[in-house]
Amino acid sequence: MKPILLYFKKLHVFAGARLYVNMLLGLLISFFDSLGILLILPMLSLIGFADSTVTQLPIISDLLKPLVSLPASLSLPLVLGLYVTILTLTGLLQRNQSVVSVGIHQGFIRFLRLDTYRTLIESDWSFFLKKRSSDFQHILTSELARVSQGTQLFLSLVQALIFTVIQIALAFLLSPILTVMVLVSGLLLAAFARRFVGRAKQLGNRTSELSQNYFLGINEHFHGMKEMKSNRMEQSHLNWFQELCVRMEQNMVQFTRLQATTQVYYRLASAALIAVFVYVSLQVFHVQTGQMLLIVLILGRLWPRFSSIQSNVEQIYSSIPAFNSVMKLKAECEAARELNLQSQALQNIEPLPLEEALECRNVYFRYNRNEGTCALRNINLRIPSGSLTAIVGKSGAGKSTLIDMLMGMIQPERGEVVVDGKQLTPERLTAFRASVSYVSQDPFLFHATIRENMLLVKPEATETEIWDALRFSASDEFVQQLPQGLDTVLGDRGIRLSGGERQRIVLARAILRQPSILILDEATSALDLENEAKIRTAIDQLKGKMTIIVIAHRLSTIRNADQVLVMEQGELIQQGGYQQLSSDSKGRFSKLLHMQADQTLQP
Numbered sequence: 001m002k003p004i005l006l007y008f009k010k011l012h013v014f015a016g017a018r019l020y021v022n023m024l025l026g027l028l029i030s031f032f033d034s035l036g037i038l039l040i041l042p043m044l045s046l047i048g049f050a051d052s053t054v055t056q057l058p059i060i061s062d063l064l065k066p067l068v069s070l071p072a073s074l075s076l077p078l079v080l081g082l083y084v085t086i087l088t089l090t091g092l093l094q095r096n097q098s099v100v101s102v103g104i105h106q107g108f109i110r111f112l113r114l115d116t117y118r119t120l121i122e123s124d125w126s127f128f129l130k131k132r133s134s135d136f137q138h139i140l141t142s143e144l145a146r147v148s149q150g151t152q153l154f155l156s157l158v159q160a161l162i163f164t165v166i167q168i169a170l171a172f173l174l175s176p177i178l179t180v181m182v183l184v185s186g187l188l189l190a191a192f193a194r195r196f197v198g199r200a201k202q203l204g205n206r207t208s209e210l211s212q213n214y215f216l217g218i219n220e221h222f223h224g225m226k227e228m229k230s231n232r233m234e235q236s237h238l239n240w241f242q243e244l245c246v247r248m249e250q251n252m253v254q255f256t257r258l259q260a261t262t263q264v265y266y267r268l269a270s271a272a273l274i275a276v277f278v279y280v281s282l283q284v285f286h287v288q289t290g291q292m293l294l295i296v297l298i299l300g301r302l303w304p305r306f307s308s309i310q311s312n313v314e315q316i317y318s319s320i321p322a323f324n325s326v327m328k329l330k331a332e333c334e335a336a337r338e339l340n341l342q343s344q345a346l347q348n349i350e351p352l353p354l355e356e357a358l359e360c361r362n363v364y365f366r367y368n369r370n371e372g373t374c375a376l377r378n379i380n381l382r383i384p385s386g387s388l389t390a391i392v393g394k395s396g397a398g399k400s401t402l403i404d405m406l407m408g409m410i411q412p413e414r415g416e417v418v419v420d421g422k423q424l425t426p427e428r429l430t431a432f433r434a435s436v437s438y439v440s441q442d443p444f445l446f447h448a449t450i451r452e453n454m455l456l457v458k459p460e461a462t463e464t465e466i467w468d469a470l471r472f473s474a475s476d477e478f479v480q481q482l483p484q485g486l487d488t489v490l491g492d493r494g495i496r497l498s499g500g501e502r503q504r505i506v507l508a509r510a511i512l513r514q515p516s517i518l519i520l521d522e523a524t525s526a527l528d529l530e531n532e533a534k535i536r537t538a539i540d541q542l543k544g545k546m547t548i549i550v551i552a553h554r555l556s557t558i559r560n561a562d563q564v565l566v567m568e569q570g571e572l573i574q575q576g577g578y579q580q581l582s583s584d585s586k587g588r589f590s591k592l593l594h595m596q597a598d599q600t601l602q603p
């Protein structure tokens with residue numbers, strides 16, 4: 001229950017006074033509902049269906065007192081009118097409560113989604129490296145929906161308890177002994193049903209686990225659709241999917257069976273109890289018929305409440321695993337927090353441009369601190385401001401890791417990253433990141449127009465600035481030829497660009513931001529020679545205006561680099577000017593150059 005109470009506290013903070021208005025409405029509804037029941041007996045008595053003992057009942061006699069002085073022809077219409085008024089009032093209150101309740105519920109879902117998503121994106125990059133993206137999707141969709149449902153159920157549980165307490169109080173006024181008898185039976189039944197609650201939690205755990213697998217599976221399948229189709233793996237994927245769906249179905253059926261079973265127990269118990277109750281009341285306590293009728297009426301309405309409270313509790317317990325997974329994710333995010341998007345200070349942070357040099361001093365890094373292998377080992381380098389630096393090396397040598405380190409996306413385990421002579425501390429990170437533009441190996445564009453994609457990084461950019469950036473990346477011509485030019489929608493249901501075209505648009509977007517440091521991770525690998533040459537020339541022209549760091553597989557593209565860093569197995573094994581390194585025939589760089597030359601010459 002602890003996680004639920006925590007979320008209920010959040011609900012309390014979120015809804016504030018509305019929560020109490022909602023409860024007050026519930027209280028009034030229960031009160032009028034009870035009043036409606038109480039009026040049934042005077043009505044029956046006035047019509048002549050019940051004996052005179054009814055009118056002597058404790059509360060009923062009070063209710064009837066003002067009516068006694070009236071002529072008989074007036075009292076019945078008055079009671080009937082009162083009855084209709086009470087039911088109408090209850091209906092109106094119920095309507096208002098539904099509106100208030102749905103407002104609280106929907107608002108709370110929005111609040112939870114936003115709160116979880118914000119905490120997620122405030123985490124640092126290392127956190128995302130350790131996690132599966134499908135787990136985020138699972139928590140943000142399925143688990144959050146269960147959390148919000150659980151909170152809603154908790155709210156209705158509180159409501160049902162208020163109703164029950166009022167009805168019990170009413171029954172107690174009419175007959176304390178009988179009410180205590182019913183209550184003791186109810187408590188015994190609840191104690192017996194406890195094991196069902198435990199089972200409900202178990203099934204809830206399984207629901208979480210299965211839906212996590214479901215998200216992971218479909219995510220992988222749709223990402224790898226091309227591999228799946230080209231390798232004829234459709235059948236094995238379908239088999240996996242089918243098996244999981246069957247398990248999910250069985251889990252839900254088991255939960256429904258559990259709920260149905262407890263409901264049957266409650267129904268049987270209520271029938272048995274009412275029978276015992278009527279027998280004992282009449283034979284042992286010699287209760288008056290009118291009183292008997294009224295108590296049965298109240299209890300008849302109370303028992304379904306007991307069983308719905310039980311069903312609520314089972315559902316709440318089955319959603320506890322979802323509460324736990326959201327809370328676990330939030331705790332992990334908070335431990336990895338690098339930003340506070342709600343802080344006012346963040347809005348006023350100015351970019352920190354590179355004035356002198358970006359350096360690594362004795363930097364070590366491991367992705368997994370429990371393993372011995374270092375992705376970066378004893379890295380010492382200096383990248384002067386305004387220079388063009390190329391990082392080369394075999395696949396897996398540590399080039400991308402080094403770039404992540406230079407951008408402050410990951411933190412050194414030992415050593416330090418230094419910007420203009422000062423350590424890149426978490427406090428300076430946001431300002432530093434604001435002056436870096438990065439183009440990855442796998443360029444990403446949103447499903448939106450080209451203009452929207454460009455404006456994301458610089459909302460105030462003018463049309464001329466956008467076209468200048470596109471010209472820089474040699475993409476102006478093909479964008480002009482698109483049906484709607486800059487307003488062409490990209491992505492799934494828009495124009496699909498080739499890999500090279502995407503790279504060029506993303507490069508234009510990076511340039512539009514006018515960064516102090518431009519980082520290109522194989523950003524021209526998908527381009528044809530002609531476009532690559534154009535971009536190379538454009539980048540060369542940027543030398544001196546901004547600091548450029550490129551990872552290049554095609555070594556011919558980095559001839560104009562001021563400095564080349566050669567990586568191998570996480571170490572920086574060579575560094576120097578292009579000419580200097582290529583003339584060192586024993587060095588790793590000249591070997592890489594020869595290997596590429598041989599590959600190019602091969603038929």
Ligand SMILES: Nc1ncnc2c1ncn2[C@@H]1O[C@H](COP(=O)(O)OP(=O)(O)OP(=O)(O)O)[C@@H](O)[C@H]1O
Pocket residue numbers: 129367368375393394395396397398399400401402
């Ligand atoms: N998220 C990660 N978790 C664990 N290990 C990782 C992760 N990313 C990279 N590595 C490991 O770190 C090492 C360096 O990887 P990195 O991606 O930096 O190499 P690279 O030189 O950029 O390779 P490529 O040219 O193929 O992109 C590799 O051994 C890789 O397996």
